Amino acid sequence: MRSGRSCAEETGGAGCAASMKGRVLIVAGSDPGGGAGIQADLKAVTALDAYGATVITALTAQNTRGVFGVHAPPVAFVAQQMELVLEDIGADAIKTGMLHAADVIEVVSRTLDRMAPGVPLVVDPVMVAKGGARLLQPEAEGAMRTLLLPRATILTPNLPEAEALLGERIEGVDGMRRAARALQAMGPAAVLLKGGHAEGPVVTDVLRTAESETIFEDPRIETRATHGTGCTLASAIAAGLAQGLAVGAAVARGRRYLREAILTAPGLGHGHGPLNHAHTVRRFD
Template sequence: MKGRVLIVAGSDPGGGAGIQADLKAVTALSAYGATVITALTAQNTRGVFGVHAPPVAFVAQQMELVLEDIGADAIKTGMLHAAEVIEVVCASLDEFAKGVPLVVDPVMVAKGGARLLKPEAEGALRSLLLPRATIITPNLPEAEALLGQPIEGVTGMRKAAEALLSMGPSAVLLKGGHGTGPVVVDVLRTAEGEQLFEAPRIETRATHGTGCTLASAIAAGLAQGLRVEAAVARGRRYLREAMLTAPGFGHGHGPLNHAHTVRPFD
C-alpha cells in the first residue's frame, strides 16, 4: 500500500458513488483512503431521495483530526453541497494541507437529476476551490454550468477546457461521457498543452459513481507520485474495466466493479 488519500465528499448508502465508491477505488489501486463526510444522502441506483448535512464545524473537525494525525499525499473533494461547506474546506486546506495535490470533482447534479450543489454555492466553487486544485474533473453538464454556456462537440470541449484552466486549476480533465457518438473523448488541458483520450463508448446502465471513481483513482495516482497525465491515463483504464465488469445490481444507474483489480485469497 502506497499513498494516503483524504476524500472529502458525501455518503452513498447504496455504495455506488460518493465516499463508498471513493474508498473502493483508492483501495483497489493500493492506496490508503481516509474520509471526511460532508453530507449523508438517502439514495439508491434510482436517485437521491434525501440529504442530511452535518454542521460545517464538524466537517472542519474531521479534516483537522485526520490531517494532523494520518496526513495526506493527495486530497479529493466531491459533494460540497453549500457555500459554507466549500469555505470551511478551503480554510482547512490552507491551514493543514498546504502543497498537497488536490483533485476537485465539481459535483453538481446526481445521475438521477437531483441537485447536489446549491445554486448559490456555484460562485464559491469557482472562486475558492477551483484555484486551489491540481486538477478538476468536470463532466459536460458541470463544465457548462461553470462556464455558463453550452459546449458543442470536441472542438467546443477543447475551448471549454482552456476556459476552465483560466479559472485557476493547474489542470482540467473535461470528460465527454455525456456526449453522443460511438467514441467518447476526454480532454486533458494543462499549462503545458493538451491531450485527448479516446475510447469506444460502452453501452451500459452501469454509470453510477463513474465521476467519483475516476477522480479518486486520479487522486490515488497523485498520492503515489504519478504525474497528472499518468494518473489520468491509469484512472481511465481502471474506470473502463470497472464499467465493463459491472455486477448488474439495482434497477437504475447501476454500480461499478471497483474490485476488478483484487484477487481473492485461496
C-alpha cells in the same frame, strides 16, 4: 491484492516497496448504496493500492434510481473531521466531491489553506446526480469557482458541470477544447473535461495541463452501469497523484481502471448500476 499485471505496471512505475502506497483524504458525501460518493471513492483508492481516509460532508438517502434525501452535518464538524485526520494520518493527495453548500466549501478551503498547503488537490465539482437530483446549491457555485478551482491540481468536470461553471453550452470536441482552456483560466493547474454525456459511439475526454493538451478517445460502452463513474475516476486520479504519478499518467491509469470497472460491472440495482471497483483484487482464500 492483484492478478494479471505486476504492481509496478499498475502504478506506472511508482514502485511497490510496500503493498499500500499513498494517503488520500476524500472529502465528500456518502452513498448508502455503495456505488458513488465516499463508498466508491474508498473502493477505488484501495483497489489501486493507496490508503483512503474520509471526511463526510453529507449523508444521502439514495439508490441506483436516484437521490431521495440529503442530511448535512454542521460545517464545524466537517472541519473537525479534516483537522483530526490531517494532523494524525496526513495526506499525499486530497479529493473533494459533494460539497453541497457555500459554507461547506468555505470551511474546506480554509482548512486546506491551514493544514494542507501544497498537497495535490483533485476537485470533482459534483453538481447534479446521475438521476437529475441537484447536489450543489445554486448559490454555492460562486464559492466553487472562487475558492476551490484556484487551488485544484486538477479539475474533473463532466459536460453538464463544465457548462454550469462556464455559463455556456459546449458542443463537439472543439467546443470541449475551448471549454477546457476557459476552465483552466479559472485557476486549476489542469482540467480533465469528460465527454461521456455527449452523443455518439466514441467518448472523448480532453486533458489540459500547463504543458500540453491530450485527447482521449474510447468506444462508448452501452451500459446502465454508470453510477459513480465521476467519483471513481477522480479518486483513482487522486490515488495516482498520492503515489507520485504525474497528472497525465494518473489520468491515463485512472481511465483504464474506470473502463474495466464499467465493463465488469456486477449488474446490481434497477437504475444506473454500480461499477466493479474490485476488478484489480484477486481472490483471498
